[in-house]
Amino acid sequence: MRFQAILLLPLLGLSSARLEPNYTSSSGVSIFNPSDFFDPTGPWSLMSQAGDTLYIAGMRGIYPSNSTLAPVGLPRIRQAFQNMATLAEMVGADLNACVRLVVYTTDMYRYRPMCNDxxxxxxxxxxxxxxPRTIIEVDRLNQDDILEVEGTFYVPRAGLCG
Known part of the structure; x- marks a missing residue:
């Protein structure tokens, strides 16, 4: 519980910020790549919003402040989840609005218990x-990372910026 309180402290300041989409398609899908977050490591966006649903791409344990990876193990897994939580907070959601998680790991035996913690x-x-969560062991992840977590969140349209 202590980690939760520490994690949420920096998020409180983000709740009043207005996040505008980088692009909105003709069908109303909004794409977000916040300028104060790390840049995607390929041709993809960090999150998108369609109607009341927010989709956050597979987050890795990258520090947004300098785009470097957290140390392997629990610190990196925490940072991956923190990145997902921070992005959700930027559009007014919190972790209780998460409707589904998908976790990809390169070593179920080693990293699943840390993910659970x-x-x-x-x-x-x-x-x-x-x-609900699905966790899948894969042979390899981007840049030989150990874990990615993606989240789907329910955010009523009135609560979304953009």
Whole structure:
């Protein structure tokens, strides 16, 4: 629980900021790449919004302040989840608005327990509050990373900026 409070402190200041989409398609899909976050490592965007649904791309444990990776293991996994939470907060959502998580890891045996620990830190010990999650072991991730987490969030249109 201590980690949750520490994690959310910097997010509180972001809640009043207005995040504008970088692009909105003719069908109303908004694409977001916040300028104060790290740049995507390829031809993709950090998040998109269609109607009341926010989609956050697979987040890695990259520090937004300098675009470097956190140390391997628990710090990197925490940072990946923190990146997802920060992006959701930028459009007015919180972790309780998460409707689905997908986690990709290169070593289920080693990193799944750490992923579980981070989720308990973020969502608390009440298993009834955990969003559905799929965790998949893969051979390789971008830049030989250890884990990515992507999230889908429900954010009523009135609550979204953009």
């Amino acid at each position: 981070v989720q308990i830190e973020l969502w608390g010990a009440d298993a009834n509050k955990y969003p």
